[in-house]
Amino acid sequence: MSERVIEPKSRGFLFLDSHPGGCAALVDEMWHAVPAPDRADDGDRPVALIIGSSAGYGLAATIAGLARAGIRGIGVCFEKAPGRRTGTAGWYRTAATARLARLHGQDMVFLNGDAFSDTMKEQVADLLTERFGGRLDHLVYSVAAPRRTDPDTGRVHASVLKPVGAPHTTKTLVFDESGAPEVKEVTTAPAEGDDVEQTVAVMGGTDWERWITFLADRSLLADGFTTAALSYIGSPLTAAIYRQGTIGAAKSHLEATARTLDERLAKTVGGRAVTSVNAAAVTQSSTAIPGIALYVGLLRGVLGDALVPPIGQLVSLWDQLTGASPLALDDEGRVRLDTWELDPAVQDAVAERWSAATSESVTALADLDWFGDEVRRLYGFSVPGVDYTAPVEADVPWPSHTA
Numbered sequence: 028m029s030e031r032v033i034e035p036k037s038r039g040f041l042f043l044d045s046h047p048g049g050c051a052a053l054v055d056e057m058w059h060a061v062p063a064p065d066r067a068d069d070g071d072r073p074v075a076l077i078i079g080s081s082a083g084y085g086l087a088a089t090i091a092g093l094a095r096a097g098i099r100g101i102g103v104c105f106e107k108a109p110g111r112r113t114g115t116a117g118w119y120r121t122a123a124t125a126r127l128a129r130l131h132g133q134d135m136v137f138l139n140g141d142a143f144s145d146t147m148k149e150q151v152a153d154l155l156t157e158r159f160g161g162r163l164d165h166l167v168y169s170v171a172a173p174r175r176t177d178p179d180t181g182r183v184h185a186s187v188l189k190p191v192g193a194p195h196t197t198k199t200l201v202f203d204e205s206g207a208p209e210v211k212e213v214t215t216a217p218a219e220g221d222d223v224e225q226t227v228a229v230m231g232g233t234d235w236e237r238w239i240t241f242l243a244d245r246s247l248l249a250d251g252f253t254t255a256a257l258s259y260i261g262s263p264l265t266a267a268i269y270r271q272g273t274i275g276a277a278k279s280h281l282e283a284t285a286r287t288l289d290e291r292l293a294k295t296v297g298g299r300a301v302t303s304v305n306a307a308a309v310t311q312s313s314t315a316i317p318g319i320a321l322y323v324g325l326l327r328g329v330l331g332d333a334l335v336p337p338i339g340q341l342v343s344l345w346d347q348l349t350g351a352s353p354l355a356l357d358d359e360g361r362v363r364l365d366t367w368e369l370d371p372a373v374q375d376a377v378a379e380r381w382s383a384a385t386s387e388s389v390t391a392l393a394d395l396d397w398f399g400d401e402v403r404r405l406y407g408f409s410v411p412g413v414d415y416t417a418p419v420e421a422d423v424p425w426p427s428h429t430a
């Protein structure tokens with residue numbers, strides 16, 4: 028055990044180290060952003076499983092689930108332990124979330140491992156049986172991963188971010204070595220070979236459905252069980268690389284899976300399966316998509332504080348999953364938490380700024396201070412109230428399971 032000062036060293040949007048204190052403070056901030064539940068706490072806590080619980084929308088689902096819906100249950104994620112470098116930010120956020128859950132008397136177990144594997148599914152099923160009364164009320168599926176090993180074939184599928192049909196050139200935002208913003212053009216070659224099938228195999232609905240089947244076969248789905256998987260539609264400005272690209276094919280597959288699962292759950296446990304279309308957010312996965320950094324910076328430039336962060340969106344999703352407010356679905360059966368992003372007036376304003384954006388003008392058009400902070404916050408930096416000059420303990424243990 029040794030304490031040290033942890034500095035924000037980065038290569039592009041990727042940071043080499045994460046700050047444990049900053050990650051904990053961020054989790055705290057998110058928890059406090061959740062409005063208290065409308066109903067009184069009668070001690071009957073719904074049991075929930077959050078897959079992808081340590082980052083982005085899955086972290087927001089976990090914290091909003093705990094603070095708003097009063098859940099107990101299990102979070103699954105894939106994070107790296109501290110070693111020569113610090114642990115991943117998700118490692119520290121998980122430790123902090125577990126501590127807050129415990130403080131509020133909520134039994135939340137976090138499992139670190141591959142959600143795509145049957146071993147993880149078995150571990151979760153065993154825990155549900157032994158510790159949570161053999162019933163699961165809600166499952167939120169929010170995994171973003173580059174690869175998935177198919178448990179049936181052993182084949183490793185890799186997901187790619189490519190347009191379909193033709194190369195696509197987009198403006199994109201990068202920062203030079205001095206931190207100055209540059210608006211550049213990048214061209215991405217179109218999908219080839221089985222790129223689309225592989226991306227669908229990783230980011231489509233196959234694993235979500237496998238989880239439901241696995242848990243249903245063990246009779247663990249409670250009556251009225253509800254499940255949501257996260258999806259994205261996005262702007263016409265990013266459509267070629269996103270919704271009409273390889274990842275968009277995976278999202279269409281996920282949405283089709285929801286319709287099949289919804290029918291099945293209605294018949295078997297009187298349950299529901301939906302996709303939740305969320306809005307653009309700065310996450311480790313989204314910053315890897317060409318053009319998204321510029322788009323989100325401009326979106327915030329247009330909307331300012333009217334941009335709804337993931338935690339706010341997830342409060343609304345939990346209210347719908349628990350029945351505190353009715354499920355509001357679009358014509359394709361999807362919960363829509365992105366309507367403010369796709370509002371035509373907002374999109375027109377973003378498109379106008381997008382055409383005008385150059386390295387010189389982007390600072391005036393996009394909220395780059397906010398964007399830079401959001402990227403640093405992914406690693407626990409730029410969190411108010413944290414003393415980054417003070418040494419901190421990086422060797423934080425994974426939260427223990429013992430009840």
Ligand SMILES: NC(=O)c1ccc[n+]([C@@H]2O[C@H](COP(=O)([O-])OP(=O)(O)OC[C@H]3O[C@@H](n4cnc5c(N)ncnc54)[C@H](O)[C@@H]3O)[C@@H](O)[C@H]2O)c1
Pocket residue numbers: 078079080081082083084085086103104105106117140141142143168169170171172173257258259304305306307308309310311312313
């Ligand atoms: N970021 C956005 O702008 C945005 C918008 C709408 C919808 N979404 C959707 O939200 C979902 C989550 O995306 P995000 O941006 O929050 O991602 P993220 O990178 O912030 O988080 C991904 C999570 O998945 C976990 N994970 C990755 N591989 C795993 C594995 N093999 N086993 C277990 N856990 C694993 C990580 O530990 C992490 O908790 C995706 O379906 C994404 O399409 C994202």
